[in-house]
Amino acid sequence: MQLDAKIPSGPLSDKWDKHRFELKLVNPANKRKYNIIVVGTGLAGGSAAASLAELGYYVKNFCVQDSPRRAHSIAAQGGINAAKNYQNDGDSIWRLFYDTIKGGDFRAREANVHRLAQVSNHIIDHCVAQGIPFAREYGGLLSNRSFGGAQVSRTFYARGQTGQQLLLGAYSALMRQVAAGLVTLFPRREMLDLVVINGQARGIVVRNMITGEIESHAADAVVMCTGGYANVFYLSTNAMASNVSATFRAYKKGAFFANPCYTQIHPTCIPVHGTYQSKLTLMSESLRNDGRVWVPKTPGDKRPPNQIPESERDYYLENKYPSFGNLVPRDVASRNAKAQCDLGKGVGETGFAVYLDFKDAIKRDGKDVIAQKYGNLFQMYEKITASNPYEAPMMIYPASHYVMGGLWVDYNLMSNLPGLFVMGEANFSDHGANRLGASALMQGLADGYFVIPYTIGGYLVGMDRPEVTTDHPAFKDAVHYVTERINKLLSINGKRTVDDIHRQLGHILWEYCGMSRSEEGLLKARKLIQELRGEFWENALVPGSSEDFNQSLERAGRVADFLEFAELLVIDAFERKESCGAHFNDAYQTEENEAKRDDENFCHVAAWEYKGDDTAPELHKEPLVFENVELTQRSYK
Amino acid sequence: MTKNIDITLKIWRQKNADVKGGFETYHASNISIDMSFLEMIDVVNEQLTLDGKDPIAFDHDCREGICGMCGAVVNGRAHGPEKGTTLCQLHMRHFSSGDTIVIEPWRAKAFPIIKDLAVDRSAFDQIIVAGGYISVNTGGAPDANAIPISQEIAEKAMDAAACIGCGACVASCPNASAMLFTGAKISQFALLPQGRPEAALRALAMVRKMDELCFGNCGNERECEVECPKEISISNIARMNREFFKAGLGSAVM
Ligand SMILES: Cc1cc2nc3c(=O)[nH]c(=O)nc-3n(C[C@H](O)[C@H](O)[C@H](O)COP(=O)(O)OP(=O)(O)OC[C@H]3O[C@@H](n4cnc5c(N)ncnc54)[C@H](O)[C@@H]3O)c2cc1C
Numbered sequence: 003m004q005l006d007a008k009i010p011s012g013p014l015s016d017k018w019d020k021h022r023f024e025l026k027l028v029n030p031a032n033k034r035k036y037n038i039i040v041v042g043t044g045l046a047g048g049s050a051a052a053s054l055a056e057l058g059y060y061v062k063n064f065c066v067q068d069s070p071r072r073a074h075s076i077a078a079q080g081g082i083n084a085a086k087n088y089q090n091d092g093d094s095i096w097r098l099f100y101d102t103i104k105g106g107d108f109r110a111r112e113a114n115v116h117r118l119a120q121v122s123n124h125i126i127d128h129c130v131a132q133g134i135p136f137a138r139e140y141g142g143l144l145s146n147r148s149f150g151g152a153q154v155s156r157t158f159y160a161r162g163q164t165g166q167q168l169l170l171g172a173y174s175a176l177m178r179q180v181a182a183g184l185v186t187l188f189p190r191r192e193m194l195d196l197v198v199i200n201g202q203a204r205g206i207v208v209r210n211m212i213t214g215e216i217e218s219h220a221a222d223a224v225v226m227c228t229g230g231y232a233n234v235f236y237l238s239t240n241a242m243a244s245n246v247s248a249t250f251r252a253y254k255k256g257a258f259f260a261n262p263c264y265t266q267i268h269p270t271c272i273p274v275h276g277t278y279q280s281k282l283t284l285m286s287e288s289l290r291n292d293g294r295v296w297v298p299k300t301p302g303d304k305r306p307p308n309q310i311p312e313s314e315r316d317y318y319l320e321n322k323y324p325s326f327g328n329l330v331p332r333d334v335a336s337r338n339a340k341a342q343c344d345l346g347k348g349v350g351e352t353g354f355a356v357y358l359d360f361k362d363a364i365k366r367d368g369k370d371v372i373a374q375k376y377g378n379l380f381q382m383y384e385k386i387t388a389s390n391p392y393e394a395p396m397m398i399y400p401a402s403h404y405v406m407g408g409l410w411v412d413y414n415l416m417s418n419l420p421g422l423f424v425m426g427e428a429n430f431s432d433h434g435a436n437r438l439g440a441s442a443l444m445q446g447l448a449d450g451y452f453v454i455p456y457t458i459g460g461y462l463v464g465m466d467r468p469e470v471t472t473d474h475p476a477f478k479d480a481v482h483y484v485t486e487r488i489n490k491l492l493s494i495n496g497k498r499t500v501d502d503i504h505r506q507l508g509h510i511l512w513e514y515c516g517m518s519r520s521e522e523g524l525l526k527a528r529k530l531i532q533e534l535r536g537e538f539w540e541n542a543l544v545p546g547s548s549e550d551f552n553q554s555l556e557r558a559g560r561v562a563d564f565l566e567f568a569e570l571l572v573i574d575a576f577e578r579k580e581s582c583g584a585h586f587n588d589a590y591q592t593e594e595n596e597a598k599r600d601d602e603n604f605c606h607v608a609a610w611e612y613k614g615d616d617t618a619p620e621l622h623k624e625p626l627v628f629e630n631v632e633l634t635q636r637s638y639k
Numbered sequence: 640m641t642k643n644i645d646i647t648l649k650i651w652r653q654k655n656a657d658v659k660g661g662f663e664t665y666h667a668s669n670i671s672i673d674m675s676f677l678e679m680i681d682v683v684n685e686q687l688t689l690d691g692k693d694p695i696a697f698d699h700d701c702r703e704g705i706c707g708m709c710g711a712v713v714n715g716r717a718h719g720p721e722k723g724t725t726l727c728q729l730h731m732r733h734f735s736s737g738d739t740i741v742i743e744p745w746r747a748k749a750f751p752i753i754k755d756l757a758v759d760r761s762a763f764d765q766i767i768v769a770g771g772y773i774s775v776n777t778g779g780a781p782d783a784n785a786i787p788i789s790q791e792i793a794e795k796a797m798d799a800a801a802c803i804g805c806g807a808c809v810a811s812c813p814n815a816s817a818m819l820f821t822g823a824k825i826s827q828f829a830l831l832p833q834g835r836p837e838a839a840l841r842a843l844a845m846v847r848k849m850d851e852l853c854f855g856n857c858g859n860e861r862e863c864e865v866e867c868p869k870e871i872s873i874s875n876i877a878r879m880n881r882e883f884f885k886a887g888l889g890s891a892v893m
């Protein structure tokens with residue numbers, strides 16, 4: 003099957019305008035007749051549900067938390083990019099486009115990324131109009147900061163709580179539509195299956211997490227914005243409930259999963275300190291604006307940082323990458339931290355940490371300025387580690403953080419299943435093999451506020467659909483399948499807790515499919531995952547019943563899906579016999595240890611089709627065509 | 640350096656909203672002081688699971704102090720003893736070996752218990768539905784720098800906007816009032832020029848909704864401000880009252 007990305011023809015910068023003009027419009031009076039399901043209330047889902055309702059569509063909006071305001075987007079700290087060029091420092095839509103394409107190591111679609119850069123400015127305008135209190139200069143204009151992978155200052159922020167403020171903006175807009183009667187909220191619902199009728203996505207089956215009831219919902223289109231799967235690594239910076247289940251179920255119903263092996267390891271997280279640890283905390287990348295990364299020059303130097311003289315410190319990023327210094331992209335920063343620790347130069351109790359030092363910044367700007375920029379991050383760091391970053395350098399280490407992979411979508415953000423749209427971190431579309439900082443918030447809001455409101459209309463009037471209600475046999479089948487699976491989970495009655503098994507899965511992936519990969523390691527990982535999955539279904543212990551508020555059952559369902567999905571991730575990593583962005587295979591590197599792409603053979607999106615539990619998935623390739631940028635070896639020297 | 644402690648826990652267990660609950664006692668030994676409070680409960684839950692017992696239900700998600708999902712009353716204090724800290728960011732180094740720790744859910748008429756420590760806070764969403772927004776549709780906004788806003792005002796609005804909707808203010812108020820939560824949202828918008836046009840209507844609608852939902856009145860006890868993990872200032876309540884009062888005077892909008 004040839005995947006058609008439906009990229010409009012014509013010059014890059016005209017594509018979106020032309021496409022919007024060509025898309026059919028829905029008669030305003032008819033919009034109310036259309037039911038749309040939006041799964042997820044993060045930046046992508048919240049903004050989509052609000053904007054679609056503003057247009058007059060009738061929207062049902064689902065999330066697993068108790069309120070839409072708690073979607074994981076809330077945790078984003080650093081900021082959101084836009085090509086406003088308010089700083090007059092040479093930014094432009096084209097530069098944001100180019101930086102994103104290059105940052106993604108030339109593995110994203112030009113047309114999508116360009117559209118993202120184009121709408122980025124509208125996002126900031128809209129968010130300000132919503133009352134989001136972005137940081138400002140004394141004169142009252144908006145303030146910007148820099149982020150990794152860019153040499154211009156284009157990141158807008160609200161202290162260290164940008165995600166929170168943007169999400170609360172979308173949430174407010176959403177609640178306004180609830181008041182208008184156009185959005186119905188379904189919190190504490192977990193999507194457990196997608197319902198496909200005549201090849202079209204027509205609804206979902208969810209579990210009411212309070213009563214355990216399995217509910218069916220039908221619609222004209224399903225928009226999935228269920229976030230990323232970084233928790234497949236067990237420890238990650240994601241929220242505890244972040245999962246792959248929703249997208250994986252859609253995959254099993256025929257939606258293609260694209261580039262699952264593109265997983266991002268973030269360089270600046272608080273290091274792991276014990277087996278009981280349940281998650282890792284990110285220290286925003288914005289800290290690299292002012293913090294300097296270093297390790298002792300001599301391996302095994304265990305002196306406290308303040309006793310190590312300047313001459314015995316290795317500011318390895320600044321030395322190796324003079325033009326970007328501490329602001330190299332995430333994949334580069336992470337790999338270099340690991341390399342230093344592998345050389346025995348890691349610091350802290352475990353040796354798996356490097357310093358991020360603010361001494362010089364405090365000396366230069368004063369403590370107050372630094373506190374204003376990063377105060378809440380410093381406070382958070384101190385709460386967790388009991389060490390004061392104003393006095394001693396922070397210790398940081400890479401952690402699983404974000405996934406570029408996700409369900410395959412075309413230019414309209416529709417998957418290969420008609421009527422199934424996928425947005426935000428849940429799709430694969432804009433970040434190629436590596437995402438630049440402050441670009442996920444931008445993408446989620448671009449998708450929800452400015453793309454889906456147009457493209458969904460084109461689908462709704464462009465394709466015939468039979469009348470469907472939840473009495474359709476496809477709904478009954480899905481409910482049956484979901485119920486059986488829950489019963490099966492509850493009846494394993496083994497001896498290991500689900501968390502314990504999940505932790506082991508995390509170790510396998512981190513070891514063999516983390517910051518660097520090898521064919522041998524990946525083969526081993528695949529076998530270990532299969533064994534662990536076998537053990538799960540024989541020896542997991544899931545307490546309680548299904549008709550109850552049962553958090554163990556929720557976790558068990560998610561881990562069961564992670565155990566299947568992990569294998570797909572490893573298969574994809576194995577098949578991509580090159581290094582690109584965050585996917586680093588030891589066998590493919592330049593002399594300077596940078597990721598070495600193979601554009602001749604791997605300049606494509608790898609989209610996987612489910613073929614059955616016991617059959618290997620089938621690979622479909624969408625070739626990536628670059629008409630506007632030249633593919634180069636990324637260099638941040 | 641890591642250190643371990645042994646503690647006794649008295650935890651509120653309640654199967655659901657319709658049955659009576661009560662305290663159960665658990666012993667947790669070898670708890671690393673570097674653990675967060677929720678990781679400590681995880682450890683207890685792992686053991687309960689292995690022992691064939693029902694683990695303790697509690698809400699949580701980000702575990703970074705930002706989503707507002709977690710929360711419980713610990714030794715009589717919402718989110719525990721540390722100032723400006725959510726339960727997920729509270730660490731066991733603030734407790735000592737031999738301590739007995741009492742853990743209860745938020746208690747307020749407007750927040751019915753779902754199970755154990757998990758409560759239903761959807762009343763907060765309803766307050767926002769009543770008017771916690773600026774009425775702008777996607778698409779028509781002017782350039783973001785069109786209206787300069789002084790840094791001082793932006794910072795004040797941000798202080799108010801930092802509320803995470805956790806409900807600790809309600810849980811710690813003797814009257815179970817939601818004034819701090821509501822006042823913070825009303826203030827954020829009332830401070831900003833974008834929010835001024837609707838300021839009066841908004842205050843009126845949100846305050847009325849709050850009353851309707853069985854939240855109590857503010858008795859000026861200031862417990863909310865003390866326990867708020869985001870240190871939202873009680874001055875936001877005064878600002879809300881001013882807006883509400885102004886709205887009441889302009890009877891045209893009533
Ligand atoms: C700690 C941290 C900091 C970050 N900082 C930044 C930053 O500074 N800048 C930046 O650009 N990006 C940042 N990111 C990345 C960015 O926050 C996310 O990629 C983005 O917010 C994802 O938004 P989303 O709408 O796609 O998904 P989410 O916000 O994750 O929302 C997912 C939604 O789907 C729902 N859901 C999930 N599964 C199901 C299911 N099975 N059934 C029903 N509902 C379901 C959830 O309830 C939720 O409502 C950060 C990420 C982390 C982890």
Ligand code: SF4
Pocket residue numbers: 801802803804805806807808809819820823863866867868869870871
């Ligand atoms: S005002 Fe404070 S205590 Fe109340 S909900 Fe907001 S953050 Fe929680």
Ligand code: FES
Pocket residue numbers: 698699700701702703704705706707708709710725726727728
């Ligand atoms: S779990 Fe998110 S605030 Fe505590």
